[in-house]
Amino acid sequence: MNQLSRRVPLVDGVAKLTGALRFTADLHIDGLLHGALVLSTHPHARVVRIDTAAALAIEGVHEVFWHGNTPSHHYNSSIWFSGQKALADEQMFPQIVRHVGDRVAAVVADTEEIARHAARLIEVDYLDLPAIFDPEVALGHAGLPLRDDDTPTFLNPVAGETFVYGDLEAGFAAADLIVETRVTTPRSHHCAVETHACIARPEPDGRILILSPCQSVFAVQAVVGQALGLAPEKIRVQKTPIGGSFGGKAEPILDPLCAFFALQLRRPVIIRFDRHETFTATRTRSSVTGWMRTGFGVDGRILARETYALVDIGAYCTGGNYLPSSMLQRLVRLYDVPAERYSGRAVYTNTVPAGAFRGYGSPQIHTIAEISLDIAARRMGMDPVALRQRNLVGPGAIEPWQGLDLGNARGRECLARGAEAFGWAGRYQKGVGRGRWRRGVGVASATHINGCYPGFHEETTASLRLLPNGRAELVCALHDLGCGADTTLSQIAAETLGLRACDIVIVPADTDTCPYDLGTRASRMTYICGEAIRRAGVALAKSIRAAAGLELNTPADDLCLEAGTVRCRDDAGITLTDLAARLDSRGVELPTATESYRAQANPGSYAAHFAEVEVDRLTGRVKVTDYVAAHDVGWAINPMLVEGQIHGGIQIGIGYALYEDVAIDRATGRMRGDSFSRYTLANAPEMPPIRVLLVEEGEPTGPFGAKAVGEIATIPVAAAVVNAVNNALGTELTELPLSPERVVAAIG
Amino acid sequence: MRISLEVNGQAAETEVSAVSRLSGFLRDVLGLTGVKEGCCEGECGACTVLLDGRPVNSCLVMTFQAAGCEVTTVEGLGRSSGLQDAFLQMGAVQCGYCTPGILMAVEGLLRDKSSPSEAEIRHALAGNICRCTGFEAIVQAVATHAAARQGSY
Secondary structure, three states: OOOOOOOOOOOOHHHHHOOOOOOHHHOOOOOOEEEEEEEOOOOOEEEEEEEOHHHHOOOOEEEEEEHHHOOOOOEOOOOOOOOOOOOOOEOOOOOEEOOOOOEEEEEEEOOHHHHHHHHHOOEEEEEEOOOOOOHHHHOOOEOOOEOOOOOEOOOEOOEEEEEEEOOHHHHHHHOOEEEEEEEEOOOOOOOOOOOOEEEEEEOOOOOEEEEEOOOOHHHHHHHHHHHHOOOHHHEEEEEOOOOOOOOOOOOOOOHHHHHHHHHHHOOOEEEEOOHHHHHHOOOEOOEEEEEEEEEEOOOOOEEEEEEEEEEEEEOOOOOHHHHHHHHHHHHOOOEOOOOEEEEEEEEEOOOOOEOOOOOOOHHHHHHHHHHHHHHHHHHHOOOHHHHHHHHEOOOOOEOOOOOOEOOOOOHHHHHHHHHHHHOHHHHOOOOOOOOOEEEEEEEEEEEEOOOOOOOOOOEEEEEEEEOOOOOEEEEOOOOOOOOOHHHHHHHHHHHHHOOOHHHEEEOOOEOOOOOOOOOOOOOOHHHHHHHHHHHHHHHHHHHHHHHHHHHHOOOHHHOEEEOOEEEOOOOOEEEHHHHHHHHHHOOOOOOEEEEEEEOOOOOOEEEEEEEEEEEEOOOOOEEEEEEEEEEEOOOOOOHHHHHHHHHHHHHHHHHHHHOOOOOEOOOOOOEOOOOOOOOOOOOHHHOOOEEEEEEOOOOOOOHHHOOOOOOHHHOOHHHHHHHHHHHHHOOOOOEOOOOHHHHHHHHO | OEEEEEEOOEEEEEEOOOOOEHHHHHHHHOOOOOOOOOOOOOOOOOOEEEEOOEEEEHHHOEHHHHOOOEEEOHHHOOOOOOHHHHHHHOOOOOOOOOHHHHHHHHHHHHHHOOOOOHHHHHHHOOOOOOOOOOOHHHHHHHHHHHHHHHHOO
């Protein structure tokens, strides 16, 4: 074992640290034109007139685009393959705008400055329509989401999921305590430091090339094809380096516009959103209101649980129709609940659309469930760690919804080891003091998925080939979002080939050169792509050994790959560079291997987080002062990058608990948190010192035992922090984020 | 108007408009795209550069205000101090978009204070948003590097 369990630095780290890495907005492309958008200032209105004359009169303006001169095809920006059936309700420039920030028009000009100036000169007349901002009110706007001719109605609910399991009535009848809670989670924003950007360039052969910091080049191809009415083969997409995504760049937003403008003007076009546009005109996390009723036995066992979740998905469906079932899928993986009823509804409102955001429903549902569980623990006078320990699933558990085996599920170990490291036993219940400053501690458990199995397309193809310089080239549509997936996956490939991670040359994701892949989503990179790459590596190693065996006149079984060399048992051998040269000199093709891997399982990743907070009763301000995160990752391919994922997940989670909310005004539909000066994040001074514990018990179905960590890192955080605040104050705060106003109001 | 300034050790004389931001000038005119723009309102710190040795948000500096000044961007930071290597080895870089600004903020801190406390490091980074790392590895890398840098003097 050479490359595994090692703190290998990012393979692209030096380029990032020297400023040499070119992100999309940094690229130099000859003849590049710049686009700027006009966004709706009304939450729901018919665009009755657009006067473009003043804009078109500006020197350097090439064209103004609006609903009158652009395709009106309906599309869904969350699809991930061409032809996918999905509720198509979005248009490039709708005649009826559905949220503040919806797209009204765009100017394309010689420079961004000219385009933005001209965009401000466009006059738009709106005819206001009734707007709905409250998801409970939205439920009353009821009907089928599509007419017979497939036009969207924007009636609710968009989607729903109901699940009933076990004898609910008997469970509640036997309960010693029944606890009912209502928890609300906010609309939070991804806040990747790179704003949204895209470049499209018409190619000489009539195709369009799209350069996009995306999570799946194939998803971009599919969405652009649907929006423009173009065949996918007319569209080539290449992934550019990405300055953070967290799901925010999963859905192509600018790509259809750029592609259309570039084709029309026969010039390359870039659109680069500013921060305000990235807040108001991209995606957010859906907000969820959850009602939970749970019956407990006298020993703390959950006997029955009933959940109703109302999901506000905003103005367009995107992937919001999956949220009720996604939340259910995640909910049933954590505790052994003998009787369960779940009902989830997703509704449209006239607010910015929701979309993918690290965990896809999981942070919402686990925040709701873990805060509820903690309230129950306090009401029954039971230690929250003990209550969780009594109910957590263990290895080999089968979840009741899809009947999936949860694999080597080590949530109990996370809880036990985390509690010990945190010193839980000595700290819990010492929170409630007197005076202005109160300290409290909180805990939350969580689980998440590993990939999309049993959904379709949960497979990928990886190709590895020996290069003349003795290194290996990897082709597998990979989209590193900055988390270090390229490094981790290079370590996996290198491990199988006796190379170092830096010897693996990754070909950037490109629809023309890579086989289809779902992209970076659903915590599938290490678990799914990693396994495909491991298999391709094993296969390539075998063919290298066979080729070397012929060269060395040695049985291939006597050879092994080590430190860039094919070694014999007697230690003689041949370097991969020499082997490649010898094969090449004889005109023999260099060894190559391609493996497709279709997932056979979807085990759970598990975690337990522990937070200490200090609350100022006078101002209502909360500071997280200590943090322990214990994670069941199967096996850490790169512990440093695993820790990095967990640290970053905690930052997003602390914000979710305490600060982050785009705060859509219920009277006007305007977003109040629409810039970094009005949307607060946990920065360096607000972040606590963090200790990470890795539980490495191995997942038999994962590559070298590895499981996912990317999304789960943020899932338990908010509940752990809120539970700590409730412990400190003796409150039952359930409305997130815990702003100073809410904290002060709760103290009374 | 015509101004002269020094950027990464090179003298530059240039015609600038009165509304040109330093971040835009560095990126678009000089091609120093290591300077990132994340908000253009001085909140995210991605555009941080050193102006006469002090870290500033270059999006909030008009280019003419830099007349006669020395500007240092990540491209001019040099790797000899080992700061970037500390970030690399300790996992303090993930997506890399905020990294140039953070490096410049740290460089500004360390020129002012050779052995900052953890609280001082966190305070110096208060104007830089990082959405990937939770700042944990960054703070550790800065502390480790500061100790090494001091030892080498």
